[in-house]
């Protein structure tokens with residue numbers, strides 16, 4: 256069995272636009288400031304997608320879904336992640352699992368962790384786990400200017 260690993264990273268800044276909705280791992284966090292982005296700015300789904308694409312040697316999310324393309328304006332990133340998983344399978348790889356580390360001072364992820372894992376796992380068709388980490392006040396994330404996410408994916412040749 257040929258196993259490959261991929262790494263994904265993404266970061267989005269908080270928006271001051273009160274109409275932006277915060278979506279993390281396909282789950283809406285009511286009452287929280289949204290993130291700036293061409294799509295719904297789901298930083299967790301984006302990091303997962305990049306990890307999977309990297310594992311399959313398929314480049315990155317920007318190549319597959321250019322932010323200059325109006326088709327992806329306001330896009331549901333869970334839909335993009337579902338499409339990425341299909342492209343990974345189309346390239347002959349089966350996703351094994353994806354593990355994410357979300358770095359943010361807010362919101363608290365724990366109450367929505369199960370819901371995020373469920374939505375992400377459904378999109379990928381394999382287990383996706385989510386961990387929350389504080390930045391301990393350090394740097395831009397620590398100043399609550401945005402949210403970052405690291406992800407690692409494993410795929411095997413199918």
Ligand code: MG
Pocket residue numbers: 265266267292296297298301
């Ligand atoms: Mg992104």
